[in-house]
Amino acid sequence: MYKAKLGVTRIGDVFEIRGRRARVAGFTRGIRSFTTSPYVFTSFKSAQTYVNLPEDQTVFILVKGDGSVGLDVLRHRLLSSLKGVDVLTTTEFSRMTTFYWMFTTGAGVAVLLAALLGLVVGVVVVAQTIYATTMDHLQEYGTLKAMGATNGYLYRVIIQQAVISAVIGYSLAMIASWFVVRGSAKGGAAILLPWPVAVGMFWLTLAMCTTAALVSINKVTRLDPAMVFKG
Helix, strand or coil: CCHHHHCCCCCCCEEEECCEEEECCCCCCCCCCCCCCCCCCCCHHHHHHHHCCCHHHCCCCCCCCCCCCCHHHHHHHHHHHCCCCCCCCHHHHHHHHHHHHHHCCHHHHHHHHHHHHHHHHHHHHHHHHHHHHHHHCHHHHHHHHHCCCCHHHHHHHHHHHHHHHHHHHHHHHHHHHHHHHHHHCCCCCCCCCCHHHHHHHHHHHHHHHHHHHHHHHHHHHCCCHHHHHCC
């Protein structure tokens, strides 16, 4: 998707990077740039030549083993032969990058604040909805209490309503999210929805709706069964 921005169309095309000729040897798939500039992969020496980067200003170098030794052994050898550097595995580097973008940049903080705001708004909206539903059926709840229903039974009724709302809302949201994820695959930044995140969102939705139901439970607890017999 970055071909047009880089000015290339197929393997073998020749173009220039800062006045130096380069030949396209292949294309990557699924790699997205969080910024507006696409990534170009090349050898370490070629990268230094293209950007006039001194060796002492190199930030990261990708190392791939030949499989003759294990990852831990290779890492130990690099650490013992190189001084003043960090040797990170793919998982460690991914975790470090995620932490950097999420907690040390404005973009990550904005995403976290938006998620927190969405959670607060969701709790308020669900609480208002369940509360309004409860208020519309106070007569029925009063009838149940007059017939001997305990507060625990009424609690279960209200919480079950909240759980049903959570399941329905979550299902609809996941269907919409699936289309968003599919559509983002061709965009500048791909959106991922791994199954652990989907499961976590389900339990978070249940917790949000159950918490919101507590507002209605407090009202039903104070309900006077005698209201059923009042004109």
